[in-house]
Amino acid sequence: MISLSPSLKSRLSTPLKIGSFEVKSRVLQSPLSGVTDLVFRRLVRRYAPDSMMYTEMVNATGLHYVKELPKIMEVDPNERPISIQLFDCRPDFLAEAAVMAVKEGADTVDINMGCPVNKITKNGGGSSLLRQPEVAEAIVRAVVKAVNVPVTVKTRIGWTDKEINILDFAKRMEDAGAQMITVHGRTRSQGYTGPAKWEWIGKVKEILSIPVIANGDMFSVEAAVKCLEQTGADGVMCSRGTLGYPFLVGEIDYFLKTGQEKTPPTPIQRLECAKEHLQALWEYKGDRGIRQARKHMTWYAKGFAGAAELRGHLSVIENLQQGLETIDRAIERLANSTGSQEVEELELVEV
Ligand SMILES: Cc1cc2nc3c(=O)[nH]c(=O)nc-3n(C[C@H](O)[C@H](O)[C@H](O)COP(=O)(O)O)c2cc1C
Incomplete structure (x- = not known):
């Protein structure tokens, strides 16, 4: 504490x-x-x-x-x-x-x-x-x-x-x-x-x-x-x-x-935020926004089971729909998971 x-x-x-x-x-x-x-x-x-x-x-x-x-x-x-x-x-x-x-x-x-x-x-x-x-x-x-x-x-x-x-x-x-x-x-x-x-x-x-x-x-x-x-x-x-x-x-x-600590967002909440970020980037910048969103999306995909694989998929998204569907699938997997899978450590973002 x-x-x-x-x-x-x-x-x-x-x-x-x-x-x-x-x-x-x-x-x-x-x-x-x-x-x-x-x-x-x-x-x-x-x-x-x-x-x-x-x-x-x-x-x-x-x-x-x-x-x-x-x-x-x-x-x-x-x-x-x-x-x-x-x-x-x-x-x-x-x-x-x-x-x-x-x-x-x-x-x-x-x-x-x-x-x-x-x-x-x-x-x-x-x-x-x-x-x-x-x-x-x-x-x-x-x-x-x-x-x-x-x-x-x-x-x-x-x-x-x-x-x-x-x-x-x-x-x-x-x-x-x-x-x-x-x-x-x-x-x-x-x-x-x-x-x-x-x-x-x-x-x-x-x-x-x-x-x-x-x-x-x-x-x-x-x-x-x-x-x-x-x-x-x-x-x-x-x-x-x-x-x-x-x-x-x-x-x-x-x-x-x-003097109080906020409860940190769950992986699902972080991914919901990623979806919102992606959608807004597309609305604001169009296709260029999607290209820029790839790095953001990989940064959101950290610290939960399956995150590394998800990063691989998100780093090559071509359009909004593909990005949203990829994240939705990850959210569904997380929602259905028993929590027993190995969780990767949250690490510093490399840029
Ligand atoms: C991707 C990236 C972009 C940055 N762009 C700027 C910038 O436009 N202007 C600026 O003053 N610093 C920029 N910085 C430096 C950061 O504002 C900050 O000074 C630096 O990352 C140290 O803080 P940190 O160790 O908490 O990351 C950038 C850093 C990164 C990683």
Whole structure:
């Protein structure tokens, strides 16, 4: 059983203040490229209505030249609080993109300074900004000047283990006008491997006045509580733990508010959710949605007898009907099973 200490409960009982904007939850759904579209966010929000969500990262250079809103930047007018995340290395393009983001309904604009992917870093964006703190500062200044909503930054602790510069970097972001910083406790060279070094998040919290959000390895309520206790962070952001499990943000939020653990969904309930996700992706994106749904569907199919075989079938679905029928058959098998079959361990999602 997890326990919520009175001191943690009272520390987190007030709204999260991002500049003048208030959020009634200390648990955030991270931006996840290829995942956190409007459809996914809707599912997460059902269980975590107060939480802040992020769009997938949007390329500011792309916006500058195309001048047209990409689907990944689309926000439902009813979904609040919402942040639109941008990436680039050009302060002027980012400022321009931020104005478009606010027009689309963003409550805050987040700048990606953590993405490790070569395609992004070789153009000077994402985590490569950790190596160009002056450019990162200029970006924050330009975006803060361009919009009247809070500007936030999401970053890592450094480029490599030998270049951990998050303390200096985070201070610079605050001084440049960032109203919140999310720190993923890994270096760029770690990618997504090895444990997140939460101790650095604690050190950042000690020196900043703006809210600090802890990110990295937030796979359960227990992990979130441990991280909040260890780091003193103002909130936690969930990422891979939500893949195929849009319940996680709500579970953590509920625990932090009440000290009670929610009953986790059964495998059948998870598969019902997968069906809904699939149907909604098809309605929103058509055939492209079905192709994108394959990975989501395999993420849902975890932790029960027959899951590996089901993943095999779901990874190649060609259309909505086939996907729904495949999941229905799995649900039926689960409903009729005696529970004696071997259940695979729930493991970390590989991406
Ligand atoms: C599939 C995938 C897509 C991601 N896309 C983004 C993104 O668009 N913007 C961003 O800031 N971080 C992105 N990230 C990083 C996560 O937001 C998060 O920082 C990272 O996964 C660490 O948290 P975790 O260990 O709990 O997964 C992505 C991560 C994954 C696995």
